[in-house]
Amino acid sequence: EPEVTQTPSHQVTQMGQEVILRCVPISNHLYFYWYRQILGQKVEFLVSFYNNEISEKSEIFDDQFSVERPDGSNFTLKIRSTKLEDSAMYFCASRTEGNQPQHFGDGTRLSIL
Amino acid sequence: QKEVEQNSGPLSVPEGAIASLNCTYSDRGSQSFFWYRQYSGKSPELIMSIYSNGDKEDGRFTAQLNKASQYVSLLIRDSQPSDSATYLCALYHNAGNMLTFGGGTRLMVKP
Numbered sequence: 001e002p003e004v005t006q007t008p009s010h011q012v013t014q015m016g017q018e019v020i021l022r023c024v025p026i027s028n029h030l031y032f033y034w035y036r037q038i039l040g041q042k043v044e045f046l047v048s049f050y051n052n053e054i055s056e057k058s059e060i061f062d063d064q065f066s067v068e069r070p071d072g073s074n075f076t077l078k079i080r081s082t083k084l085e086d087s088a089m090y091f092c093a094s095r096t097e098g099n100q101p102q103h104f105g106d107g108t109r110l111s112i113l
Numbered sequence: 114q115k116e117v118e119q120n121s122g123p124l125s126v127p128e129g130a131i132a133s134l135n136c137t138y139s140d141r142g143s144q145s146f147f148w149y150r151q152y153s154g155k156s157p158e159l160i161m162s163i164y165s166n167g168d169k170e171d172g173r174f175t176a177q178l179n180k181a182s183q184y185v186s187l188l189i190r191d192s193q194p195s196d197s198a199t200y201l202c203a204l205y206h207n208a209g210n211m212l213t214f215g216g217g218t219r220l221m222v223k224p
Contacts, residue, residue, distance in 0.1 A: 031210070043157060043201065043214040056210045091156055093212075099145040099164060099205065102212060104156040 002026045004105035006092050012111045013082055021077045021108045023092030032075045033093040033102060034067065036060070043091070049075065079110075087112045116140070117215035119202055125221045132189040134218050136202030139183065145205040146178055148187045150198045151217065157201055161187060192222040 005024045013019050025032050034046040047067055048056045054067065066078045075094075079086055089109050093102040116139040126132045134148075145164050149157035161176040163169045163185065169176045175188040185204075189196055199217040206213075 033211070035212075042216050043203075043212075045211040045213065048210045050210070058211075089156075099207070101145075101147050101159050101162045103159065104149075107156045 006105035025094030029094035119215035
């Protein structure tokens, strides 16, 4: 069964550094998402992406964050000047057209020191 | 503001029993509803989707939706220890193109 893949599985970074989290969505999917989950808290929406542009973003997704689809398969989340509070699990998800469910990758655990 | 509320639990049931998980939501415009299972340290895994009022069954799982009462539930029949996880209720609103998650209910199935 096709799946969303994310790399790396764990990223440790010094505060103030930039990180790029990578995702390969399911190949025939058209909508792409990033969510995060701080330990012990809810899964929170960050951003959705469709037709090579952001379609929706949350209050969390400020100027520190950016997304890109650099080629036909990858979808990336860049976090500039990381802060301690950016430590969380980051999940990528994708779906097809209509009201089909989103499928999640295994996540990247981001630890900011 | 789209809010999704779930009892955090833990909900403890004996093996073989029926587990009943509930979710309420505030946004009447919500159009699609999903149940995800999340094991500790893992990603959400889709269990059920439901789009219209009534019941939808898939194996041991039954999702129930009542839009008038803004209520979604998940029944797990013949609960197994491997069902022990946190169950996340999520809703989707077309205008927002995002999932809004509840905080999840932790289910413990005891052998």
